[in-house]
Amino acid sequence: MIRLEHVSKTYKTLARPALDDVSVSVDKGEFVFLIGPSGSGKSTFLQLLLREEVPTRGRVIVADWNVAKLPRRRVPKLRQRVGCVFQDFRLLNNKTVFGNVAFALEVIGKPRHTIRKVVPEVLQLVGLEGKADRMPVELSGGEQQRVAIARAFVNRPLVLMCDEPTGNLDPDTSQDIMLLLERINRTGTTLVMATHDHSIVDSMRRRVVELSHGQVIRDDARGVYGVGR
Numbered sequence: 001m002i003r004l005e006h007v008s009k010t011y012k013t014l015a016r017p018a019l020d021d022v023s024v025s026v027d028k029g030e031f032v033f034l035i036g037p038s039g040s041g042k043s044t045f046l047q048l049l050l051r052e053e054v055p056t057r058g059r060v061i062v063a064d065w066n067v068a069k070l071p072r073r074r075v076p077k078l079r080q081r082v083g084c085v086f087q088d089f090r091l092l093n094n095k096t097v098f099g100n101v102a103f104a105l106e107v108i109g110k111p112r113h114t115i116r117k118v119v120p121e122v123l124q125l126v127g128l129e130g131k132a133d134r135m136p137v138e139l140s141g142g143e144q145q146r147v148a149i150a151r152a153f154v155n156r157p158l159v160l161m162c163d164e165p166t167g168n169l170d171p172d173t174s175q176d177i178m179l180l181l182e183r184i185n186r187t188g189t190t191l192v193m194a195t196h197d198h199s200i201v202d203s204m205r206r207r208v209v210e211l212s213h214g215q216v217i218r219d220d221a222r223g224v225y226g227v228g229r
């Protein structure tokens with residue numbers, strides 16, 4: 001589903017590459033934690049999957065797309081198939097919960113009757129039934145993240161990439177969000193999650209890819225956060 005082949009990414013302002021000869025392959029339906037210290041290249045890795053950045057060297061394959069070679073007009077199609085969730089939720093604060101999720105369908109031209117059917121379904125899936133008419137500011141952090149997950153999932157993406165999705169949440173709320181992400185993963189959605197949260201990684205025992213200075217230094221099938229630390 002995802003393949004990085006000898007990928008390097010250099011930014012002009014950086015002396016060393018943000019990613020340095022990274023090769024990683026993720027199968028359909030896998031759940032992968034991407035860990036490593038601040039600045040190790042996790043966000044850059046995720047940005048390459050979305051074509052927010054292009055590699056300096058190497059190839060990035062998502063589904064059947066060679067992402068860097070994708071013509072600009074096809075990028076929106078890629079982004080329908082790769083959902084994303086961020087630490088800071090990134091909701092539209094002038095729209096209701098329903099409006100935020102519906103927006104992801106409106107921009108790709110889905111008809112109104114489909115939106116009216118699909119949005120309540122996905123709000124129920126994420127545990128926000130009854131909150132459709134709330135504004136984001138009226139929600140807790142955990143609820144806001146559920147809206148963001150609903151918005152990312154409403155198009156049934158092949159891949160859901162999450163950049164520190166629990167970074168602004170307390171431990172109990174983080175656990176609830178992880179249960180939701182597991183549920184989404186069980187529907188067959190491939191999940192890649194960058195995190196600094198030791199306890200989540202240690203409790204879930206999923207695949208762990210560790211980056212350090214832009215290189216993969218560990219890839220464990222059922223890993224924990226720190227080995228020997």
Ligand SMILES: Nc1ncnc2c1ncn2[C@@H]1O[C@H](COP(=O)(O)OP(=O)(O)OP(=O)(O)O)[C@@H](O)[C@H]1O
Pocket residue numbers: 011012013014018036037038039040041042043044045
């Ligand atoms: N657009 C950019 N321009 C220049 N340098 C960048 C850019 N984006 C990232 N970098 C640099 O690339 C390196 C890797 O950054 P990246 O954000 O991928 O790390 P990270 O592991 O996600 O860190 P964090 O955990 O703090 O989010 C860092 O040195 C960062 O300063």
